[in-house]
Amino acid sequence: MSMVQPQITPLRETWRQLMTSARSRAPRLRACLIGLAVAAAAQGLALACLMPLFRALIPAPRWPAALPWLVVMTVLMLASILLRWWAQGFDYRGDMVQNTHELRTALGRQLRRIPLEQLQDKRAGEVNATLLGSVDENLSYLLTVAxxxxHALITPVVVALAALWFDWRMGVLLLLVFPLLIPLYRWRRPAYGRGMRMLADAQERTSADILEYTQGLPVLRSACCTGEKAQQLQAGFLHLQAIQTIGQKKGTKPNLVLATVMELAILLVVLLGALFVIQGTLDVALLAALLVIAVRFSEPLATFVLYAKIIDLIEAALGKISALLAIAPLPMQALVPVPQRFDIRFEGVTFHYASAANPALRELNASLPARSLTALVGTSGSGKTTITRLLMRHADPQAGRITIGGVDIRAIAPETLNALISTVFQDVYLFDDTILANIRMARPDATDEEVQTAARAAHCHEFVTRLPEAYLTRVGDIGGRLSGGERQRISIARAMLKNAPIVILDEPTAALDTESEVAVQAAIDALVRERTVIVIAHRLSTIAAADQILVIEDGHVAEQGRHAALLARAGRYSAMWQAQQRAKNWHVGR
Structure with missing residues (x-):
């Protein structure tokens, strides 16, 4: 199985990304990291005091000479502990929590700015993994690893520098051993970096698979595709297992080599020191002090590169966060006042999805008069939904422009444009909140009475009042506790409360039974009065009274006119109409 090898980010770039992600807490984080470095240096000086202290105690104790060094060592150790305690306060005093909150808030703002076309290419579980997992991984382990x-890098080097003062040979030997960590780390870092990125990608994919599996469980059960038969989920688990297994197998021998090299290097320093003592050129007290120091450093030095793996975990998380934040919002033209009329025009609009081979729209021209009902009909994939998405500015066309009241929508602030358009989708999405909150989303400042007025107009007040807690009843995940018709009427109530001058209807009655369709159609009739309405229609009988019908074919307007005129033309629309009329007479037989 071939995999693209990810690039390893330079440590300088990792530092820049880290400070950027720390946001308002960056100065505090920088100070804490410097504090940890100073604490490590203070500990190194404290340990270096063992050399003169042992000289004062071996072979015969000389307490007047030993006491000052004991006091200095104690003060330095206390200073190191206090500094480390203060620096790691970034975690337990709330800075880290505040930082992750700010970072998630910034990512939330970015989600609102990202072109929806790009966001729709990402799986919900992948975005969820970035917002939760990557943010937590960003700082949760940072201070501990730092x-x-x-203490594995700075403390030994400070001790080695101090050893130069007492015996230059031992100081040089220590300075040769301790910096050996750097080339060893540089040797293993690319492999660790690739492994952590591959693991992060696999975990993100698995997170998306689990979310998709959970949301689609009713369909999977009906298709007998749960458990081991859920092939995509099982494939994700196997992929994650393979990545983890590869990481363990490939990392075992190099890790043992690294640990062994550092242990042997420290042992070599001790052996050479013993040789110098035998030769009479090294004080035995100094060797005893170095033995204590060597024991103190052997484990941190041997496991340093393993600790450094977490840096690559943090780096992978920073990369995902930076990639999401780097997506540029749609460009804005110079803002103009809110349009005062609500006719819509598509002028030479060409649009090409990034992942598609052919354009979705080709030089499309259309004029939708204000306070009229325009129906879009055509085969699946002809471009109907793309037209409405471009009007809502999920993306910008590569050529041409779209105007509302003569104003290019690229010159209308996103919040203003959103306020001008209400949308009722075929597949209604309700949040796991109360009915009152789901309707009020359209206008958060609306009173309870205004919400209920919209609900009555949408023909849903009657069924809502029959529920156990009426408007305070929670609708469940994606509105699962309500029927399709009930969800649809709540979405229409939401649109009516918003009271936008432009309404988009994406075949809202297509999946309903007859009784629900009658109620929903009555609600729609109330919604569309005195508004500019666009209907995506599959059942042509529902739009026979439209002011104009646009037949979309291969990304352009193939036919345009009223129902009767299009039938008389005997073209594409007439053929579609005849086909649906024949389908009405179809029945199941034996």
Whole structure:
């Protein structure tokens, strides 16, 4: 199985990304990391005090000479502990929690700015993994790992520099051993980096698979595709297992080599020190002090590169966060006042999805008069939904322009444009909240009375009052506790409360039974009065009274006119109409 090898981010770039993600807490985080470095240096000086202290105690104790060094070592150790305690306060004093909150808030703002065309290409579970997992991985381990690495790098180097003062040979040997970590780390870092990125990608994919599996469980059960038969989910689990297994197998031998090299290097320093003592050129007290120091550093040095793996985990998380934040919003033209009329024009609009081979729209021209009902009909994939998405500015066309009241929608602030358009989709999405809250989303400042007035107009007040808690009844995940017709009427009530001058209807009655369709159609009739309405229609009988019908074919307007005129033309629309009329007479037989 071939995989694209991800690029390893330079440490300088990782530092920049880290400070950027720390946002308002960046100065505090920088100070804490510097504090950990100073604490590690203070500990190194404290350990270096063992060399003069042992000289004062071996072979015969000389307490007047030993006491000052004991006091200095104690003060330095206390200073190191206090500094480390203060620096790691970034975690337990609330800075880290505040930072992750700010970062998630920034990512939330970015989600509102991202072109929806690009967001629709991402699976919900992948976005969820970035917002939750990557943000937590960004800082949760940072101070702990930084503390370990500082004590594995800075503390030994400070001790080695101090050893130069007492015996230059031992100081040089220590300075040769301790910096050996750097080339060893650089040797293993690319492999660790690739492994962590592959693992992060696999976990993100698995998170998306689990979310998709959970949401689609009713369909999977009906298709007998649960458990081991859920092939996509099982494939994701196997992929994650393979990545973890590869990481364990490939990392075992190099990790043992690294640990062994560092242990042997420290042992070599001790053996050479013993040789110098035998030769009479090294004080035995100094060797004893170095033995204590070597024991103190052997484990941190041997496991340093393993600690550094977490840096690559943080780096992978930073990369995903940076990639999401780097998506540019749609460009804005110079803003103009809110349009005062609501006719819509598509002028030479050409649009090509990034992942598609052919354009979805080709030089489309259309004029939708204000306070009229325009129906879009055509085969699946002809471009009907793309027209409405471009009007709502989920993306911008590569050529041409779209205007409302003569104003290019690229010159209308996104919040203003959203306020001008209400949408009723075929597949209604309700949030797991109360009915009152789901309707009020359209206008958060609306009173309870205004919400109920919209509900009555949408013909849903009667069924809502029959529920156990009426308007305070929770609708369940995606509105699962309500029927399709009930969900649809709540979405229409939401649109009526919004009271936007432009309404988009995406075949809202297509999946309903006859009784629900009658109620929903009555609600729609109330919604569309005195508004500019666009209807995506599949059942042509529902739009026979439209002011104009646009037949969309291969991304352009193939036919245009009223129902009777299009039938008389005997073209594409007439053929579609005849086909649906024949389908009405079809029945199941034996």
């Amino acid at each position: 503390n370990m690495m500082a």
